């Protein structure tokens with residue numbers, strides 16, 4: 001029987017916010033991934049990078065204060081660094097979990113670039129929060145230096161950058177080759193390194209692509225059976241956080257679109273996940289997205305929890 005192919009998008013709580021948290025978080029994440037390997041699934045893993053890419057950019061640019069003539073590190077290079085920073089720990093945690101269970105399987109992290117449109121309207125309206133939460137004063141200092149910040153749901157301020165839509169995964173061929181060779185593939189981390197194609201020359205652009213959007217594109221281009229978005233809630237809700245909150249187990253694309261019209265899903269958190277699920281469902285037959293908690297993934301696949309979005 002053909003193995004089920006599954007793209008798993010890991011959210012912030014599967015990775016932690018800093019190096020110390022990451023080491024612990026990926027060990028837990030690896031157990032969930034290897035549980036799915038044991039169910040004979042072909043696994044492709046993507047992940048976010050919001051806190052990490054902001055931290056890397058700050059660290060790189062602080063070098064200006066200690067090295068004369070040091071030039072700022074471009075944001076797409078920081079995204080590439082975040083793919084390595086997260087990828088290596090995730091890869092090794094999965095390798096160790098496979099070893100503990102006596103499973104022989106290779107794990108590879110692919111540095112991956114994703115083409116975007118230089119005319120994408122998103123470049124005029126930065127929406128992707130990166131880095132740590134800032135105080136109002138820190139945000140004001142950044143704004144004075146031309147770095148845009150937003151107030152994030154009453155939790156503090158964060159730097160925001162452009163988040164254009166992904167158009168083409170440059171390393172798709174390599175990803176397919178490794179999958180067909182039986183590897184677990186970690187790729188499109190942090191949404192992928194955003195590039196534009198200037199007559200064959202790939203040039204990095206200042207942006208961070210949304211990992212849920214790129215995961216949807218990747219899942220459809222790999223003809224995946226499932227897109228699994230692992231996040232901080234067990235199910236998607238309508239009237240989220242209100243007295244009449246209702247958890248959803250199963251919704252059609254039509255219902256999801258109706259809920260979007262009613263503004264049921266918060267921008268920058270649940271909305272991109274639902275939009276990613278809709279695009280994936282519309283890209284072919286029988287393409288289901290499951291949204292749930294990291295440690296409920298197996299139960300979700302068994303249809304016992306989570307929210308499934310389908311045609």
Ligand SMILES: Nc1ncnc2c1ncn2[C@@H]1O[C@H](COP(=O)(O)OP(=O)(O)O)[C@@H](O)[C@H]1O
Pocket residue numbers: 010011012013048230231232233235236237238239240264265266268269270271
């Ligand atoms: N309608 C909704 N149903 C469930 N969660 C929602 C909804 N709207 C907003 N959220 C929030 O979205 C969060 C997940 O988004 P986010 O934190 O950006 O995810 P991640 O980092 O895992 O990709 C949940 O923890 C929840 O607080």
Ligand SMILES: NC(=O)OP(=O)(O)O
Pocket residue numbers: 011012047048049050051189190191208209210211212
């Ligand atoms: N690139 C990205 O979507 O990262 P987060 O999920 O951390 O926001």
